[in-house]
Amino acid sequence: MSYKRNSLLIHGGIDGDETTGAVNVPVYQTSTYKQDGLGKNRGWEYSRTGNPTRAALEKLIADLEDGQYGLAFASGLAAINTVLSLFKSGDKLIVSDNIYGGTFRILDNVFKNFNITYKIVDTSDLEAVENAIDDDVKAIYIETPANPLLTVTDIEAVSRIGKKHGKLVIVDNTFLTPYLQRPLTLGADIVIHSGTKYLGGHSDTISGFVVVNDKALADRLYYLQNAIGGVLAPWDSFLIIRGIKTLGVRMDRHVENAQKVAEWLVQSGYVSKVYYPGLETDPGYEIQKKQADGAGAMISFVLDEKYDYKVFFEKLQLITLAESLGGVESLVCHPATMTHAAIPADIRKEVGIVDELIRLSVGIEDADDLIDDLKQAIENSVKA
Structure with a gap:
């Protein structure tokens, strides 16, 4: 059958x-x-x-x-x-x-x-x-x-x-x-x-x-x-x-949350760039829509230069700073010093893995709570 x-x-x-x-x-x-x-x-x-x-x-x-x-x-x-x-x-x-x-x-x-x-x-x-x-x-x-x-x-x-x-x-x-x-x-x-x-x-x-x-x-x-x-x-x-x-029910919630978070980041004024193929403005949007049934739950974004990314990580309360991704809990990491530290600095810079780049694995918590945590962490990381 x-x-x-x-x-x-x-x-x-x-x-x-x-x-x-x-x-x-x-x-x-x-x-x-x-x-x-x-x-x-x-x-x-x-x-x-x-x-x-x-x-x-x-x-x-x-x-x-x-x-x-x-x-x-x-x-x-x-x-x-x-x-x-x-x-x-x-x-x-x-x-x-x-x-x-x-x-x-x-x-x-x-x-x-x-x-x-x-x-x-x-x-x-x-x-x-x-x-x-x-x-x-x-x-x-x-x-x-x-x-x-x-x-x-x-x-x-x-x-x-x-x-x-x-x-x-x-x-x-x-x-x-x-x-x-x-x-x-x-x-x-x-x-x-x-x-x-x-x-x-x-x-x-x-x-x-x-x-x-x-x-x-x-x-x-x-x-x-x-x-x-x-x-x-x-x-x-x-x-x-x-x-x-439970992959299906989890992925449905992951993707729903990621879309909300990505759209919020775009209009927030806190970031200079958002990478997420579920956004219509993303260069990969049409291909992603053609070959997959969703855009996934990974988002990367570049903090505006007026914020200190190191302080941002310290101020997070709900979202966890950790390696890996894809768990029910939301995880955030700093690619330049964590997941992609093995890549030489010149190659990282050339492809766009800058120090201000943050990778977010969106979990299945309440999306509004995730947005609130991102908001307070960014607002509390303004450079002196």
């Missing part, structure tokens, strides 16, 4: 436990499995290679992304590391010019040591993407909306470019989740998630995911998952399954 999105969140993957009738997938807290004889097992051998709780989650994330094969990892970076391990010395990737700082760090400080290099490109500029492709380029790696400037890239158009040149297209879909955006249906080859964020949704566990449709690509990734070993534990798999069950 085919389910609509909200039903799939609850009943997708492996629904419950046929053996006992439990409505939730059990936590198979085991490292190994009894074998019935030499070369005879019941489908399970060792929990790094496969675990029933993790397998249920992997099937669920594949279903949600309209994909065929899902893999679950101990963190988003473990997922990214495994995908990047597909490449060999001499290969090059095109990457979006504002991406998660951890992605840049692993490319610049780890994989560059193995002569796997990257080229930074504004992937919202399709001509720039096309011009950046050469024989060494093997993949185009994009985030959309990108972190932290919420730049929107046309996934379908970039996927056409990738297929034209025989390059993989990899999309980090963390900010929107499969509830709002499904890159595989738009032509992407690989989807990556930090499940720590909206999929888990409660800031209580760390995870990462990869989803693909191609069997040969899936087989390579499964081999790397087992060989590298950064797999998701059974209990964390259970927590993410539980979190996904």
Whole structure:
């Protein structure tokens, strides 16, 4: 039976436990499995290679992304590391010019040591993407909306470019989740998630995911998952399954709140720029509307120069200064010194990650309370 999105969140993957009738997938807290004889097992051998709780989650994330094969990892970076391990010395990737700082760090400080290099490109500029492709380029790696400037890239158009040149297209879909955006249906080859964020949704566990449709690509990734070993534990798999069950209702509230906060920021007079693809004035608005079912709940804004951003963070009362995003609580961070500190200052400045830039993960609290907290914190941070 085919389910609509909200039903799939609850009943997708492996629904419950046929053996006992439990409505939730059990936590198979085991490292190994009894074998019935030499070369005879019941489908399970060792929990790094496969675990029933993790397998249920992997099937669920594949279903949600309209994909065929899902893999679950101990963190988003473990997922990214495994995908990047597909490449060999001499290969090059095109990457979006504002991406998660951890992605840049692993490319610049780890994989560059193995002569796997990257080229930074504004992937919202399709001509720039096309011009950046050469024989060494093997993949185009994009985030959309990108972190932290919420730049929107046309996934379908970039996927056409990738297929034209025989390059993989990899999309980090963390900010929107499969509830709002499904890159595989738009032509992407690989989807990556930090499940720590909206999929888990409660800031209580760390995870990462990869989803693909191609069997040969899936087989390579499964081999790397087992060989590298950064797999998701059974209990964390259970927590993410539980979190996904409420993803729809949470994302609806996240997006509703973010729209209100973004519109307030624009007219507040307190900021010089607001980045949010749900605003009609945002350059990515039309593409975002075309390829996704919402603009997400991440907002970045630049405080006007008459306010001290350091004092602003100190004055917040309801909104929490912290790394990460996507939890039910609103979180705020300073990209230049927190999430994107690994990116060299000259590159940060060039793309717009200035010291006054603030990234806000809008939670599911009352939107008016969030606006009131932002207002009082800004008004109490006027420079002397």
